[in-house]
Amino acid sequence: MDGLEVKAAADGDTASTDDRTARSGDAGATHVASPADGRTGRRQPIPLEPYLFAEPPAQPLVSLRVERHGAVVRVTLLGPGKGNTLGADFWRELPQVFTALDADDTVRAVVLTGSGSHFCYGLDLALLAELGDIAGDGDGGLARFRTGFLHRLRSMQDALDLVAYSRKAVVAAVSGWCVGGGVDLLAACDVRYASAEALFSIREVKVGAVADLGSLQRLPAIIGDGHLRELALTGRDIDAARAERIGLVNDVLPDPAGALAAAHAFADEVAANPPLVVQGVKDVLGNARFAAVEAGLRYVGAWNAAFLHSHDLAEAVTAFRQRRPPRFTGR
Numbered sequence: 095m096d097g098l099e100v101k102a103a104a105d106g107d108t109a110s111t112d113d114r115t116a117r118s119g120d121a122g123a124t125h126v127a128s129p130a131d132g133r134t135g136r137r138q139p140i141p142l143e144p145y146l147f148a149e150p151p152a153q154p155l156v157s158l159r160v161e162r163h164g165a166v167v168r169v170t171l172l173g174p175g176k177g178n179t180l181g182a183d184f185w186r187e188l189p190q191v192f193t194a195l196d197a198d199d200t201v202r203a204v205v206l207t208g209s210g211s212h213f214c215y216g217l218d219l220a221l222l223a224e225l226g227d228i229a230g231d232g233d234g235g236l237a238r239f240r241t242g243f244l245h246r247l248r249s250m251q252d253a254l255d256l257v258a259y260s261r262k263a264v265v266a267a268v269s270g271w272c273v274g275g276g277v278d279l280l281a282a283c284d285v286r287y288a289s290a291e292a293l294f295s296i297r298e299v300k301v302g303a304v305a306d307l308g309s310l311q312r313l314p315a316i317i318g319d320g321h322l323r324e325l326a327l328t329g330r331d332i333d334a335a336r337a338e339r340i341g342l343v344n345d346v347l348p349d350p351a352g353a354l355a356a357a358h359a360f361a362d363e364v365a366a367n368p369p370l371v372v373q374g375v376k377d378v379l380g381n382a383r384f385a386a387v388e389a390g391l392r393y394v395g396a397w398n399a400a401f402l403h404s405h406d407l408a409e410a411v412t413a414f415r416q417r418r419p420p421r422f423t424g425r
Contacts, residue, residue: 157183158191159209165202165365166358167195170209177215178208180275185221185250192256202365202372204260205357206283207267211350214276216297219414244399247306251391254308258282258387259380261373263364267357268292268343269350278307280342281316284376285360288343289353292334296322300329301414302407302422306398311390315383317341 159170169191171178195201208214257264257279266280269289274297280286296313298305305326313322321340325332334346347353364372405425413420 155187155191157181157187160191162201163205163358164362165200166205166361167201167203168205168207168358169195170207171214172209174218175215176210177212177271178210178276179215179218180279181218181221184218185253188253189256192260195262196256196260199369201262202369203263203265203361205265205267205354205361206257206279207354207357208269210270212270213266213268213272213292214279215271216274216276240399240403243402244395247395247398248391251307251395254278254282258308258312259384261376263361263372263376265357265360265364267350267354268294269353271295273297274305275307277313278305278309281309281312285357286343287353287356287360288334288337288346289350290334290346290348292337292343292346292353293331294334294337294342295329295331296325297329299327300410300420302404302410302420303402304394304398306391306394308387308391310394311387312383313342 155172157172157174159168159172161168161170171184173179174181174183192204195204258281263285264283265285265287266283267287267289268280269292271293272280272288273293273295277294277296280294296305296309304310310322310326317325317340324330332340332342334343337343338346345356347356406420406422409422410420
């Protein structure tokens, strides 16, 4: 799993363990994303009431802020923590929001951005610890634990699929750090703009994991196989200028406000076009990649269910908490 994605690299802060990440309640249970048909076909959106824009909202959101700008909707990551880590609330609410947006014919395009100085530090540490806690499972990490892990992972993959396969154009505006799970989310967007100080990293290899939420499956078509292998095998950071050169972002703007303005300008331009044609363009462009992406997500899910839980993963978590370099042993 993506994890420890790295507040440490950004500014030395300890990853948030906001207690909101532990909430798995049933709030909004009537607003659920429709499942994929065996993960081999497009999802059919469930018709939902327009609860997102009610006053007050019929279903208050914790991890996301949703704002309408005419035919364009801005979705802002809110945390937990100032790095907008991806906690339990995010994984519950993202499918609710993107299913509702997909079903709303008055929405023509979506802008996705982060609150504060950073786009996203990646998976929340508390959620990673929960997903990796073999010791806390009754069967000692055998079949029941690994099956449950795989089910949870696939639900998270499905959540990002709803962004990637939305009928609406989705454009990201990135500033500050975009790490691990943040890159998975970025890869699910159609177009990406960054501010000059933005930094990117497929960090999972440094924390004892294979990236499993879409970066390895979607980025070959965006940045090419060679660049992807370099970034995924080293876990190194790259700046916005390098990200633009390899095609990870479409353009670099001088500051965060400029990146957000560029994203809204793109969304406004798309929103002025015939919506069914926009949907058709997305569907045709995505058709050739769909089967390969889905097969890749299933494969990495099975791989990590089998091999993720290791001494090296535990060492990565311990080293992160102790603020020291990890000592990996291949066990």
